[in-house]
Amino acid sequence: MDLLAHLDAYVATVDEASFSRAADRLGIAQPLLSRRIKTLEEHFGGLLFDRSRRQVTTTEFGVLLLPYAQDVLDRAERLRQVARSARRSAVRVVAVPPDCGPAALARVIRAGAEHGVSLGVRELDPEPRLAGLADGSLAYALVRVPPEDAPLRVPLGVGSAPAADAPRDAPGPGAAGAPPGPRPRAVHLEDLRPRRSRDAAGGRPAGGRPAALALLTTAEDQVPFAADRLARAVARAGLPEGLLRPAGPVATALAETLAGRVRLLCTEPFARRHGVVWAPLHDTSLHRGYAPRASHRQPGAGGVPRWLVSLLAAGVGAGTASPAAGPPPGTDEDAVTRLAARG
Known part of the structure; x- marks a missing residue:
């Protein structure tokens, strides 16, 4: 039994004093709502509503359970809010080549804060960058590709x-x-290739080719x-x-x-x-050719934002040919x- 869905049906019916209006409020069919109420009553071992009257009324048993049911739903909603907040504030790790300058990496982190995204930067070799995208431990990374196929050269x-x-x-x-x-x-x-040196007097080769x-x-x-x-x-x-x-x-x-x-x-x-x-x-x-890529296994990462691409390009020296x-x-x-x- 989906306890939260069944408690939702129970609380909505109490609020609306009507099965049909409660079903409309939850966006489900009335027969489904009625089945959920019946299942909940069987689960708790007592009637929640008096159906013998024209208008649906809550039984004493139902009134007794109501604040506890509402508390469970309120806690579940707070849990969802915390989860949403955590997803928004979670640090998204960006992997870059090891030879990027510290100042460029600092600009990436600062720009992330300005865009409401907590970014962490890791300097990794090419293979770990690919592996991190695949397993979801990285949100974004610069991936090595042939320069003729690369958006960043x-x-x-x-x-x-x-x-x-x-x-x-x-x-x-x-x-x-x-x-x-x-x-x-x-x-x-x-x-x-090494060149032969010449002696100063005769201009002749002064020995073998140097290493x-x-x-x-x-x-x-x-x-x-x-x-x-x-x-x-x-x-x-x-x-x-x-x-x-x-x-x-x-x-x-x-x-x-x-x-x-x-x-x-x-x-x-x-x-x-x-x-x-x-x-x-x-x-x-x-x-060198680079393609900025996002992990498909990290929720909320999406594609690489344009502002981040430009900062990563500056960090690796793209466009300075x-x-x-x-x-x-x-x-x-x-x-x-x-x-x-x-x-």
């Missing part, structure tokens, strides 16, 4: 150490706090489709085998990069925050990207 580039002769207190190009200047020249992977600096990739660029594209591009460029390798902890990779021992694939905002010299990859099919990184003028960028993606 983030230029990926090569980060390296500042020049040795750069003043220690002056940030290099692309470093945090650097004054606005010309955009860095786009990097072809072929440019990363190329390793190119490190973080977990964000180790998703299968991205790693495969990058590996094929490195092979086409004729770079030494083993030059491309996964980075360990990001802090360690960053320290090695600043020491000039390796190069790091990263975004421009990340490079700027950490004083790394940055130049975008010319091949746009190697850039250098013109130099694109295809030559007059070419179809999407066509070039698709061809490059196919190798």
